[in-house]
Amino acid sequence: xxxxxxxxxxxxxxxxxxxxxxxxxxxxxxxxxxxxxxxxxxxxxxxxxxxxxxxxxxxxxxxxxxxxxxxxxxxxxxxxxxxxxxxxxxxxxxxxxxxxxxxxxxxxxxxxxxxxxxxxxxxxxxxxxxxxxxxxxxxxxxxxxxxxxxxxxxxxxxxxxxxxxxxxx
Numbered sequence: 001x002x003x004x005x006x007x008x009x010x011x012x013x014x015x016x017x018x019x020x021x022x023x024x025x026x027x028x029x030x031x032x033x034x035x036x037x038x039x040x041x042x043x044x045x046x047x048x049x050x051x052x053x054x055x056x057x058x059x060x061x062x063x064x065x066x067x068x069x070x071x072x073x074x075x076x077x078x079x080x081x082x083x084x085x086x087x088x089x090x091x092x093x094x095x096x097x098x099x100x101x102x103x104x105x106x107x108x109x110x111x112x113x114x115x116x117x118x119x120x121x122x123x124x125x126x127x128x129x130x131x132x133x134x135x136x137x138x139x140x141x142x143x144x145x146x147x148x149x150x151x152x153x154x155x156x157x158x159x160x161x162x163x164x165x166x167x168x169x
Contacts, residue, residue, distance in 0.1 A: 040097050047101040054108035064115030069155055071112055076138035123165040134158060
């Protein structure tokens with residue numbers, strides 16, 4: 001998938017219809033009195049879409065590994081877009097919403113990991129939260145074709161390591 005495709009998917013995840021078709025701006029402000037309220041509602045909606053996207057990717061791909069890669073590429077494109085929100089995601093209210101998103105995100109990754117374990121592309125015993133932390137490099141690569149290529153190389157390296165069960169150092 002190209003960076004353009006990932007960004008398009010992530011952008012579509014970000015779109016919500018915050019107000020009925022009638023009512024206009026007044027309805028919007030009644031439901032979301034501040035910019036932060038609107039951003040946090042969109043963020044919560046996005047997390048719901050991302051978590052269901054794991055099931056959709058698994059249903060769409062015959063390979064759990066391909067579904068895993070697609071989902072993480074979509075997540076990384078989404079996070080790159082959210083970096084532009086800056087201060088809006090640093091308030092106490094935003095931190096509560098972000099903290100609440102950890103469990104459903106980890107559950108989505110757990111589904112992907114379980115499917116990969118079942119097909120033999122990941123060894124059993126890996127913690128989904130550890131994999132999220134490990135894969136966090138994806139939202140640091142450049143947002144262009146070179147970044148996509150670099151991300152794919154790094155994902156291949158991660159999968160090489162995930163083929164072995166975790167061992168204490």
